[in-house]
Amino acid sequence: MMRILDQFLYPTKSHLQLEQMISGMIRRGYLSRNIAAPDYHRNLDDVAHTDFSAIFRNAGNEALVSSVIGCSGTGKTTAVEAILRSYPQAIFHPDYQHCQLVWLKVECPHDGSVKSLCTHFFRAVDDALGTDYQALYVKSRSSAESMLGDVARVSALHSVGVLVIDEIQHLEKSRSGGADKMLNFFVTLTNVIKVPVLFIGTPKALELFQPTMRSARRAAQFGSLDWGRFARTENTGSDEEWERFFKRLWKLQWFEHATPLTHEMMDLFWEYTQGIAHIAVALFYLSQVRAVVAGREAIDRVLVTKVYQEELAMVHPMIAALRSGREETILQYADLDVPREALRVQSALQEAPHIPVVRGIRTDAEDSMRDRLITILVQMGIGEDIAPVVAEQALEEKPADDLFSLVAHIKNLNEKNETTAKQAQPKRDKRTLLDPVYVDDDLRLIRQEDPEKSYQSLKSRGTVIDLLAYI
Structure with missing residues (x-):
């Protein structure tokens, strides 16, 4: 009887819609990632051997991001796992010596920590492929930014078809800006490596996407599914x-x-x-x-x-x-139901990308380029208050350049500014340095250029013990 708890699944229309969504995300994400193409292998080698900022050179079109939001206990995770199991998780291509991960499901940690989420990612990859990425990349001194770069490289290396992040509402608990950092990273990941991302969460997760129009669209670019509980009307019908x-x-x-x-x-x-x-x-x-x-x-x-x-x-x-x-x-219980106002906003956001909007003299394409450039600059370590100004300046100076050229232009300007600043600094006079002060039996005076002479000098002064006397 215990099998009822874990294995009972009744498919509904929502399951069919979810399967079509996941299927479309996987196939569309692989359109520009052909392992037989020379460009793809060059990009993989570049991602594997450079720092995190290097992955931005593969920037593509809009991100393949979607979400499944619904009441806790309605079977969101069970449905997604059942659909994912219909695909082989790992496929080995012997002709290319390439191990492909068709899907990967990662649960967001309860504390909303970026490092914990990265750890869960490497653990999920190790469980699927039998690798040891967790031992390789998860170190006590590893920063969140470096681990995010490792996540991007592993995702590109194994051609992840779709990345599923469950319990996304836990990001809200992070006090160190982890939610914004992770959402920016996921959008950058889909833009750069074309890895589709599916968010699963309770209605609490809507708070992550609604502060701004841009962040709200992240969860609706490939459609968003409202996974509600069963409905019932007074006039009971046999088809309910x-x-x-x-x-x-x-x-x-x-x-x-x-x-x-x-x-x-x-x-x-x-x-x-x-x-x-x-x-x-x-x-x-x-x-x-x-x-x-x-x-x-x-x-x-x-x-x-x-x-x-x-x-x-x-x-x-x-x-x-x-x-x-x-x-x-x-609404007193965050995991129960999706507020009607949130559904109206979410519906409007899904339709918004398809409706041309006039914003002064700036077009939608320019706004998209500016937003993606700001995201990249923030990931490079430029402050969120400065990144929009830098992006605007770069777009004015290089309006015809692509995203990678703009990033390279900004890096060159930064390097020139640093060089100018170093040249402007007054050189320190060596004569102003303090002369060293020696004490009795100072090792700096005892040391000789010849190792043997140094050893004998140390031995004669009693610094090195003569072991022959004790044998």
Whole structure:
């Protein structure tokens, strides 16, 4: 009976839509990454042997970013994992000695730490390929920026088809700007290496994407899926997903004589679960276990109510909030439901990239180039307050250049400024340096150019012990 908790999956229309989304992301992401192309191998070699800023030279078109946002317990992660398992995770190409990772799923750490997320990434790659990237790249002194560069190089090296980041709402907990840093990195990763990224999270994750229009579009560039709980209307129809889901679940009874399904029982489960699939499956499993232990092998209203009251007491406040239908009560729990206003904003953001907008004399393409250039400059270590000014200046001086040429132009200007600053600094007079002060038996005076003479001098002064006297 425990298999019900982990292996039961009832496919719905949302599962089909999610499969089409993931399939499109993988295939579109691989369009410009042909391992047989010479340019691809040159780029791989460049990424593998240079610093993190070198990966920006492969910048392509808009990022392949999408998101699945929904109430906790509705089966988002289960659905994504089931779809990913339909693809082979690792494929070895003997003709090119290339090991390809079709998909990689990484769970965001609870503390929202950038370094922890990078560690989870390397651990997931090691589990899939049997490599030792975690031991190679995860060091106590490794900075978050260096580890992000290593993540980019490993992603390019193994041609990751789609990178799935689960529990993305945990980034909100980071106090060191980790959320903005990671979101900028993921967008840069998709722009540069063409690795599609799929975010999975609860409604709390919407707070990460809504502060600005640009960050909000990150989660909607390839479409965003609202993964809600089952819905139910007063006029119950035979084609409702909740009814079909529950009928399929009810068949999984390990009794000698199965308990018949009634509308009363279906209404009772809806009352106690409010359409959340995980809670419905857990309540059904626990009720069946209680019936077997009691030796009754039958599920009735009294048994289900007792199980709900005793073993699912922790979810009572959340279920009561959903049962009330009041939005202000539901919003007290960040993992429950997506606010209607957030859905309206998200829908508008998905449509916005397809609608031409006039912003003075600047075009959408120029805005996109400026935003991507600012992201790259921030990743290079330029302050977020200075990066927009530097990007504007570079675009004015080199309006016809591509992204890589603009980055090279900015680096050249920076190097020239540093050289000028060094030349402007007054040279220190060697005569002003203090002469060294020696003490008795100073080792600097005892040391000789000849190692043997130095050893004898140290030995005569008692600094080196004569071991022959003790043998």
